[in-house]
Amino acid sequence: MSKKPLILITNDDGITAPGIRALIEVMVNLGDVFVVAPDSPQSGMGHAITLDAMLFAQNVEISKGPQKEFSCSGTPADCVKIAIRELLPRTPDLCVSGINHGSNSAINVIYSGTMSAAIEAGIEGIPAIGFSLLDYAWDANFEASKPYVKKVTENVLKSGLPKGVVLNVNIPNAKSGDIKGIKICRQAKSNWVESFDKRKNPQGKDYYWLSGKFVNLDNGEDTDEWALENHYVSVVPVQFDLTAHHFIQQLNTWNLK
Amino acid sequence: MSKKPLILITNDDGITAPGIRALIEVMVNLGDVFVVAPDSPQSGMGHAITLDAMLFAQNVEISKGPQKEFSCSGTPADCVKIAIRELLPRTPDLCVSGINHGSNSAINVIYSGTMSAAIEAGIEGIPAIGFSLLDYAWDANFEASKPYVKKVTENVLKSGLPKGVVLNVNIPNAKSGDIKGIKICRQAKSNWVESFDKRKNPQGKDYYWLSGKFVNLDNGEDTDEWALENHYVSVVPVQFDLTAHHFIQQLNTWNLK
Numbered sequence: 001m002s003k004k005p006l007i008l009i010t011n012d013d014g015i016t017a018p019g020i021r022a023l024i025e026v027m028v029n030l031g032d033v034f035v036v037a038p039d040s041p042q043s044g045m046g047h048a049i050t051l052d053a054m055l056f057a058q059n060v061e062i063s064k065g066p067q068k069e070f071s072c073s074g075t076p077a078d079c080v081k082i083a084i085r086e087l088l089p090r091t092p093d094l095c096v097s098g099i100n101h102g103s104n105s106a107i108n109v110i111y112s113g114t115m116s117a118a119i120e121a122g123i124e125g126i127p128a129i130g131f132s133l134l135d136y137a138w139d140a141n142f143e144a145s146k147p148y149v150k151k152v153t154e155n156v157l158k159s160g161l162p163k164g165v166v167l168n169v170n171i172p173n174a175k176s177g178d179i180k181g182i183k184i185c186r187q188a189k190s191n192w193v194e195s196f197d198k199r200k201n202p203q204g205k206d207y208y209w210l211s212g213k214f215v216n217l218d219n220g221e222d223t224d225e226w227a228l229e230n231h232y233v234s235v236v237p238v239q240f241d242l243t244a245h246h247f248i249q250q251l252n253t254w255n256l257k
Numbered sequence: 258m259s260k261k262p263l264i265l266i267t268n269d270d271g272i273t274a275p276g277i278r279a280l281i282e283v284m285v286n287l288g289d290v291f292v293v294a295p296d297s298p299q300s301g302m303g304h305a306i307t308l309d310a311m312l313f314a315q316n317v318e319i320s321k322g323p324q325k326e327f328s329c330s331g332t333p334a335d336c337v338k339i340a341i342r343e344l345l346p347r348t349p350d351l352c353v354s355g356i357n358h359g360s361n362s363a364i365n366v367i368y369s370g371t372m373s374a375a376i377e378a379g380i381e382g383i384p385a386i387g388f389s390l391l392d393y394a395w396d397a398n399f400e401a402s403k404p405y406v407k408k409v410t411e412n413v414l415k416s417g418l419p420k421g422v423v424l425n426v427n428i429p430n431a432k433s434g435d436i437k438g439i440k441i442c443r444q445a446k447s448n449w450v451e452s453f454d455k456r457k458n459p460q461g462k463d464y465y466w467l468s469g470k471f472v473n474l475d476n477g478e479d480t481d482e483w484a485l486e487n488h489y490v491s492v493v494p495v496q497f498d499l500t501a502h503h504f505i506q507q508l509n510t511w512n513l514k
Contacts, residue, residue: 048305049368054456054464077368082465086453107380109499111306111334123364123448155511164446165501182513186500189421191380196343199311207311208339237501237508242366243443244422244496251494254412256439 005031005093005157008121010079012042012100012113015071016062019099022142023131024067026149027096030157033067034092036083038076042113043102048075057082076117084124094157095121098131099149101140105132105170105224105234106190106216115168119240122166127156129166134173134228144176148233151182161237168236172228183232188223190216262288262350262414265378267336269299269357269370272328273319276356279399280388281324283406284353287414290324291349293340295333299370300359305332314339333374341381351414352378355388356406358397362389362427362481362491363447363473372425376497379423384413386423391430391485401433405490408439418494425493429485440489445480447473 007027011020015037027033036057042048056073070087072079076097084091097117104112114130121128129152133145152169161167168187172179194212201207216225224234264284268277272294284290293314313330327344329336333354341348354374361369371387378385386409390402409426418424425444429436451469458464473482481491 050467054466055453056462056464058463078467081451081467082453085451086455086465107497110376110380110497119367123367151513155513159511162501162504165504168499184505184508184513186502186505187498189498194338194342196312196339198343205313206315207313208343209311210307210335210338235508235513236499237504238499239501240364240367240499241444241446242425242493242495242497242499244419244494245443247419247422247494248441248443251441251492254416256408256412256441256492 006088006090007031007033008080008083008088008092008095009033009035010037010076010095010097010117012038012076012117014038014041015069017101018138018140019101019133019142021063022146023096023099023149024065026146028066030153031093034083034088035067035069036072036079036087038079039071039073042075049077050074055082057087076113077120080117080120092126095126095128096131096153099142099145100132101138102136103132103134103170104130104168105228106188109168109187109238115238118166119238122164123240125163127161129153129156129169131169131171133171144174144179145171148182152235164239164241165237168238170224170228170234172231172233174231178231179233180231181233183227183234185224185227185234185236186222187236188216188220188225189218190214190225263345263347264288264290265337265340265345265349265352266290266292267294267333267352267354267374269295269333269374271295271298272317272326274358275395275397276358276390276399278320279403280353280356280406281322283403285323287410288350291340291345292324292326293329293336293344295336296328296330299332306334307331312339314344333370334377337374337377349383352383352385353388353410356399356402357389358395359393360389360391360427361387361425362485363445366425366444366495372495375423376495379421380497382420384418386410386413386426388426388428390428401431401436402428405439409492421496421498422494425495427481427485427491429488429490431488435488436490437488438490440484440491442481442484442491442493443479444493445473445477445482446475447471447482
């Protein structure tokens with residue numbers, strides 16, 4: 001009988017979030033599970049790491065089950081680093097991050113703590129997947145997501161992932177029967193158009209609240225946005241070699257000598 | 258006579274850092290300069306944005322000159338967002354970030370607040386460049402960097418950059434005469450091997466300090482690491498479409514239907 005895979009679970013909504021609880025419920029059927037997740041919400045942290053402060057990490061029991069759990073004071077990327085170097089008995093066979101409360105499709109991958117954890121694991125050579133549900137609510141319903149989380153994970157455990165590639169999986173906010181299936185996609189071109197709500201504090205000093213509207217600039221039918229709008233689960237392979245190889249030749253013609 | 262370009266300057270070491278002062282000194286000769294930079298150091302912030310707190314931004318005068326300056330309580334990416342939407346008279350023609358105290362070559366681009374600011378501008382369709390000097394010291398000497406900063410910037414102002422591409426420029430820590438020139442490069446494959454220094458606080462609770470060693474895994478002579486080790490300034494074109502296009506075809510053969 002083959003040894004069970006060792007699975008590291010993390011997220012950016014914090015260790016008590018319902019999304020990570022749903023992910024644990026799926027993963028305990030697929031391997032030996034270690035949870036190392038932030039002790040508080042870390043959304044929008046991007047690939048932040050803690051360079052100038054100490055980190056706490058302690059064994060906790062948030063929900064009953066065979067998993068071992070550690071709550072960490074750092075960012076999602078910190079959690080992966082400390083899990084691999086300090087807390088796990090060996091290098092994990094897989095790292096899964098999420099299930100995020102809210103979309104990490106299109107340009108959101110850049111800002112996403114969920115995906116930065118998966119990317120951090122990928123940098124360490126560990127196959128990794130980030131999962132996100134298109135519902136920001138704390139009491140979002142993760143039931144319809146579970147079969148898709150299981151299917152994608154089983155495929156990664158079976159086939160592995162090439163070096164330098166992790167998966168970004170987004171799941172439409174729909175009932176089980178309404179999800180049409182899984183589409184392999186590219187990241188849609190998009191941005192956020194921010195607005196700043198400018199106010200004065202009681203001492204008369206200006207301050208701002210950031211808010212914004214997501215804008216899809218991409219009409220392609222091969223994008224994650226298209227898939228999600230059409231009730232498909234989107235799977236985008238993501239790389240962390242950011243080199244724009246297509247522009248190197250032209251740059252070499254510039255007057256830079 | 259053509260109108261002077263409007264140049265936005267930011268960084269991640271904070272608005273008072275010598276590196277951003279050096280960048281301002283170069284840029285005031287090339288255009289009208291607005292500085293919108295963090296009020297405190299933000300190294301290792303990756304592409305973090307402030308979603309759950311208010312932001313302060315106030316007009317300040319850190320050093321004499323024609324530039325207008327704003328100190329902002331947010332991350333580098335926040336600074337670019339608030340600059341574009343609230344503080345600048347119009348969309349800037351260029352965004353430059355840095356000069357960072359320390360390398361942002363190879364995998365460091367992922368963790369870099371300096372580069373996240375440049376990428377944020379790129380997402381907004383603004384040509385953008387991140388500059389970093391390979392010297393972490395606060396009193397690093399930026400004199401030898403200035404001619405290279407000027408040359409790369411002049412080229413970008415003249416030729417523009419394709420949509421979706423920004424430049425990551427790293428400068429070796431060497432005297433003027435010892436820098437051999439500029440090389441167009443790709444991002445070297447590399448990672449950090451972390452070690453955690455585990456201690457106990459006075460109450461007996463474990464805590465950790467993160468430290469690590471950078472490891473270049475790449476023998477290519479077309480990488481930024483090779484260029485820097487050989488005393489060249491490295492210029493890597495960076496994209497924020499993270500799709501691993503080369504893996505899409507194979508993913509489509511997986512059992513995901």
